[in-house]
Amino acid sequence: MQLPINPFKNMLIKREPMWGCWAGFATGYATEIIANTGFDWLLIDGEHAPNTVPTILAQLQAVAPYSSAPVVRSVNHDPALIKQLLDIGTQTLMVPMVESAEQAAALVRATRYPPHGIRGVGGGLVRATRWDGVDDYLNKAHESLCLIVQVESPKGVEQVEAIAATDGVDAVFIGPADLSVGMGYPGNPGHPDVQSAIQKVINTVHAAGKPVGILAPLEEDARRYQALGCQFIAVGIDISLLRQGALTTLARYKELPPQPSTRTY
Template identity: 50%
Template sequence: MLRLTLTEESAMPAPQNPFKAALQRGEMQYGCWGAFADPYATELMASTGFDWLVIDGEHAPNDLPTITAQLQAMHGYSTHPVVRLPMGEDWAIKQVLDAGAQTLLIPMVESADQARDLARAMRYPPAGIRGSGAMIARATMFAGVENYVATADAQMCLLVQVETRAGIDALDEILLVEGVDGVFIGPSDLAADMGHLGDSDVPEVQEVIRNALGRIAASDKAAGILATDHEVALRYRDWGAQFLAVAADVLLLAQAARATVARWRDG
């Protein structure tokens, strides 16, 4: 096994973000939601071949230690970790970036100003406000990559979630924000905000989603969305989704377990 000397490591830039590079090349990226909040399950999912896996901190029981453990568990696999925070606070962004995350998914973005603030929180001065204490953090291999601070900004990938009527109204302005790499439409919350709680398949909601994905795809940003139903996922892909989540780990297990029980009960 090749082992770099400290001098060789120190000259290295921040690791390339393969997910961001793939989006920039226009390549489809198929993903999965990770909600077990457990590094063993996350490593299993990382071994399956998905292009990206969400480590969900909004609706799964994750915090900074569990997110860090899952980033460690995914190290060395081709599946790219996308960390979803429950909010876009500067301090929370700083912590997960120092833990080694390069791609963040931030929910409930409703304005260009909010998107600009998020982009600044992910970058070092003068482009942003990220604190430069990463030398003691996992992101720099614990000071093993001294060139990290000078090169990290280019590898940061910001995905903002637009999932309310206010966000849809501000979409064109959000698409102009430098530092935003992709816009993710949240069907469930969008449907709820439009008065259709629990039903994103109603024609009114679907038309808003179709229009939004098309507008994003026509911009220089990548369009993203989640659909665990195969036919719905195909429809969203046809409408312009480039980073498409097609499954959720907890649902995969729950559905397989229920189907197994049903076969035996019915038999």
């Protein structure tokens, strides 16, 4: 068996816009529904959603027949967890709060087998190898892996040039909410200072020849970030879509109290 192709990585190479959705329900059933709608990519969130390795595995299996490419976000930088996520078949990994080239390089090593990294060998125990069905997996695994690091803090913005230049980092994803809080503007990612920092990240990552992504559920934000140079943009969150749809339906039949609005995601 040949090494499975990573559709997300292939789409990045084409440099075309990629519209995605956050999957936060932590169940294969809900994530499969979203995959069936045609988003280019889905973020299976292991950081803020109540996910575990088994629930992430179930979602990877559920979306496998569809064209939506799964991206898995880990809760932290733990190389042991990263090993597990790769072993269950994660091909595209997003890691939050990367603030230095040293952290980025450590994440690259966590995704590589020796002598280029520290990933442990699972062999026939793991889904990634198709239980030893993939020919020469140990030498070829890196070809199908895509590492996305998140820059979402003032320190990360300061170090973004070195982070983006790190060999093995395939793309950078901006977190507007955390960045705005870290810069002293909680709930206001549209503040000019935050927007300036976001533009700096985009320009710097592009100068390194790598793509940039961002979370922007509001259309006007998504269109603006696309114009600024973001290629892969998450324009929906499944939980928010359910809640908004439910409120819209209920409002047809009864008067509802005013709902708070936010631009922070």
